């Protein structure tokens with residue numbers, strides 16, 4: 471589009487302006503000579519620009535302005551606000567101590583920066599909490615992709631015994647239905663009098679779709695501001711293309727091809743090369759990923775490729791949170807996925823590029839939570 475536009479402008483310039491400019495400034499005898507020179511120069515400039523533009527074709531794209539929104543869950547300001555309340559409300563857990571935000575801190579990294587998250591009574595899970603920032607762009611959710619949408623995902627932690635530990639989905643609904651403020655809000659948002667677990671999940675998912683981080687230095691760079699990334703970050707960008715990280719970390723969210731439909735996962739084996747010191751050191755063979763989930767050994771050690779966006783904020787790294795620093799994560803990835811040793815400089819450049827993927831986090835305001843009915847508590851666990 472851009473080059474077509476430039477092309478049209480150039481043609482117009484040639485016709486209207488250049489010829490008369492040359493006629494006025496150069497004497498008649500030289501006219502055709504100078505015209506030829508200037509015309510050639512303009513066209514060389516144009517074609518070298520378009521060549522540069524093709525050279526800049528990168529395996530990623532800028533973060534779109536809006537995430538994919540399912541037809542059956544349109545976003546409205548009221549629904550998003552309700553979702554934010556539910557996301558931050560610890561009363562959605564058995565003993566009233568744990569909210570989604572306990573493990574996905576939207577005031578910070580969108581995760582909890584721990585290897586394993588602590589749920590109810592401090593119980594630890596077996597995987598690291600991924601960030602919720604930009605999760606709306608994942609085609610499937612969880613490290614092993616076991617939820618096909620944010621709506622489906624949101625129902626998981628509420629009843630997971632080591633997370634929020636509600637007895638069952640109905641217990642969640644009953645708890646919410648005891649809080650008069652929520653009842654009237656659900657009625658306004660969904661237009662019915664009975665609250666359902668699907669509505670709870672829909673509201674939370676609608677809120678999560680607002681958790682986007684646009685305008686990272688990389689996004690500004692790819693949109694044409696060539697100064698947005700430092701020369702070192704640009705070197706790092708070229709290095710990840712050269713060494714082959716992009717065969718997996720591709721697309722707008724650096725974790726799947728952009729044309730992959732929602733609900734379909736982009737899974738890759740991890741670790742791929744196991745004959746190295748890192749595998750034992752970081753216990754990389756303990757979690758079999760999708761294998762146990764699909765009950766198919768062929769899927770052992772397959773994981774959904776995780777995003778690179780905001781990765782500088784989300785240490786520790788990997789699904790088992792075993793790696794504390796980003797430079798070590800990069801070194802280990804190169805070895806276990808590509809069987810390559812990177813130089814110290816290559817690692818530093820790549821880390822600089824990954825830092826350029828930290829976007830602008832929309833400011834989060836604490837919502838007002840509707841109170842329990844006067845003179846009683848809704849917590850029974």
Ligand code: HEC
Pocket residue numbers: 557568569570571572573574587588589590595597598599600601602605608610611612613614620623624625627628632633634674
């Ligand atoms: C006790 C900590 C904890 C709580 C509470 C919790 N989560 Fe998570 N969350 C996790 C962990 C750990 C994972 C990864 C689990 C896995 O992949 O097997 C995860 C995964 C996710 C993902 C998938 C992200 C991705 O990149 O795939 C989303 C979205 C999410 N949680 C949202 C929520 C919502 C919404 C709530 C509240 C209803 C919630 N979480 C409550 C720990 C928690």
Ligand code: HEC
Pocket residue numbers: 613710713714715716717718719738739740742773774775776777781784786787788789790799800803804807808820
């Ligand atoms: C064959 C596919 C593949 C290749 C190639 C690959 N990765 Fe990964 N990457 C993955 C998968 C899958 C994971 C998730 C592994 C896990 O923790 O379960 C991952 C995880 C990561 C993480 C940790 C993300 C987090 O949130 O914890 C970083 C950082 C990373 N990769 C960087 C790189 C770099 C840099 C390269 C190139 C040197 C690279 N990757 C090459 C598939 C790949």
